[in-house]
Amino acid sequence: MDLNALKLALGEEDPGEAMHALAARLYPLCRSITGNGVRQTLGILKEDLPLILHEVPTGTQVLDWTVPREWNIRDAYIKDASGKRVVDFQALNLHVVGYSVPVKARMTLAELRPRLHSMPDKPDLVQYRNSFYKDDWGFCLSHRQLESLKEGEYEVCIDSSLTEGGLTYGEITLPGSTPEEILISCHVCHPSLANDNLSGIAVAHQLARYLAKVPHRYTYRILFLPVTIGAITWLARNQDDLGRIRHGLVLSLLGDSGPMTYKRSRRGDAAVDRAAAHVLKQAGKGGRVEDFIPYGYDERQFCSPGFNLPVGCLMRTPHGRFPEYHTSGDNLAFIKPANLADSLATLLAILEVLEHDGVFLNLNPKGEPQLGRRGLYRAMADRKDGDWNEMSMLWALNLGDGKHSLLDVAERSGLPFGGIFRATEALRACGLMAPAGDIGKTKTGDG
Numbered sequence: 001m002d003l004n005a006l007k008l009a010l011g012e013e014d015p016g017e018a019m020h021a022l023a024a025r026l027y028p029l030c031r032s033i034t035g036n037g038v039r040q041t042l043g044i045l046k047e048d049l050p051l052i053l054h055e056v057p058t059g060t061q062v063l064d065w066t067v068p069r070e071w072n073i074r075d076a077y078i079k080d081a082s083g084k085r086v087v088d089f090q091a092l093n094l095h096v097v098g099y100s101v102p103v104k105a106r107m108t109l110a111e112l113r114p115r116l117h118s119m120p121d122k123p124d125l126v127q128y129r130n131s132f133y134k135d136d137w138g139f140c141l142s143h144r145q146l147e148s149l150k151e152g153e154y155e156v157c158i159d160s161s162l163t164e165g166g167l168t169y170g171e172i173t174l175p176g177s178t179p180e181e182i183l184i185s186c187h188v189c190h191p192s193l194a195n196d197n198l199s200g201i202a203v204a205h206q207l208a209r210y211l212a213k214v215p216h217r218y219t220y221r222i223l224f225l226p227v228t229i230g231a232i233t234w235l236a237r238n239q240d241d242l243g244r245i246r247h248g249l250v251l252s253l254l255g256d257s258g259p260m261t262y263k264r265s266r267r268g269d270a271a272v273d274r275a276a277a278h279v280l281k282q283a284g285k286g287g288r289v290e291d292f293i294p295y296g297y298d299e300r301q302f303c304s305p306g307f308n309l310p311v312g313c314l315m316r317t318p319h320g321r322f323p324e325y326h327t328s329g330d331n332l333a334f335i336k337p338a339n340l341a342d343s344l345a346t347l348l349a350i351l352e353v354l355e356h357d358g359v360f361l362n363l364n365p366k367g368e369p370q371l372g373r374r375g376l377y378r379a380m381a382d383r384k385d386g387d388w389n390e391m392s393m394l395w396a397l398n399l400g401d402g403k404h405s406l407l408d409v410a411e412r413s414g415l416p417f418g419g420i421f422r423a424t425e426a427l428r429a430c431g432l433m434a435p436a437g438d439i440g441k442t443k444t445g446d447g
Ligand code: ZN
Pocket: 190, 196, 326
C-alpha cells in the first residue's frame, strides 16, 4: 500500500497533479454547510466512486443540534452610483458572508460600512466568514478595496435563500475481508478555499479510488461531511454501529508546503496514534505529532467523550498557523501537487501499518535459524521494494515471541514498518514464522 502501487492500480502517472486538477474543478463551487454547492461537489466525486448522497431534512434533531435551513445563493454584489460592481460574488464567492439572508437595498457607505469586513493586517486578502446560526448578512473584501470605496450611495444585493431543505453528506463503504472498519473523514463545507477543505477532499477521493481497486483487510468508510453539523448528523444516525470502527483519520490541510502534522486521538494511545507517529518519524522530514485538544476539525465530534473513537487528524500546517488560513490566499496556487502527493503517501504508509500489523511467532526460536540455507539472502538481493534487509529479518525473528506486534518490532528496532512486514512475509514464506493466532494449525516439525 504505497504511492507506486496506487499509480499502478489507477493508471495514474502523477497522483499529485490529478488531485490538484480535482481541487481546481471544485474550487469555484460555493459550498456551505448545506445547499447545492455541497451537492455539486459530491456529484463530481460520485463520477468515479460508489458514493452515496444522504439528505437529512431541515429540523431533524441530531444529538444536541438541529439540522438548519438550507442556504443557497445565486448572485450578490455591491454596485456604485455608476452601476459598476465594486464587490462581486461572481468573481470570488468569499465576498459574501456565508448564510447571509437575502438583501436588496440602496444605502450610503456609512450605512453599509458595519456590514463590510476586511483585514487591515492582511490588506490584500479577503477573509472567509459565516453566520450559520444567526440571521445576518455581510460582505468580505480586501482592506485595499474597502479603502478605495468613495462616499455616496450603493446598491446592495444578496440573492440568497434560506429554506426548508436538507443537509447533504457523502458516504462510501469499501468492504474489506473483515467488517471491522477504518473511518476516513473530510469536510466539504468551505467555498473557494483550497488547503482548508479541497486538499482533504482530493486526498480522500484518490484514496477511495485506489481502495475500490485493490484488496484490503479493513472495511473503509469514507465520509464527506459539512464540518461539525455534518459529523454530528452522521454520528447521530450511526451511533449503534460505531463499535465496528477500529481506527480513524480526519483529513484536512494536506496541500501546503509545511511538514506533516498528526494530531493524536483523545485516547492518545490508539493504534492509529502509534502508527502515525512511527510513519512521521521514519519519513525524517520534520513531521510533528501533537496531543489532542477539543478544537479543530471533526475529530472533536468523533472524540467527544460519549464516543471516544480512535480517530486522529492528519494535516500539514495546522489551522490558524499559516497567514493564508481562512482567506482568499488559501487558493489553488497555495496547494502544490507535490505536497498533495506527499500527504497521500503518508496516509498510505499509516494505513499500511494498520492493515498489516499483527503478532507473529518465530518457529525456530532456539538460536538463530540459518537464513542462507533457506535462500533468504538471495531473496533480499532480488527484492524490488528495497526497504527490508538482514536487520529487519533478525529483529522480526528475535521479537517473534508472541508478545510483540510488527509495529512493536519496528518501534524498538527503529526500522521502517514496511521493511519489518516484508521481512516477516519472506520468513513466513520459508516456514520460519507464522501468525501467532494460526500457530495451532502450523506444522513446526522441521525446525
Ligand atoms: Zn476552516
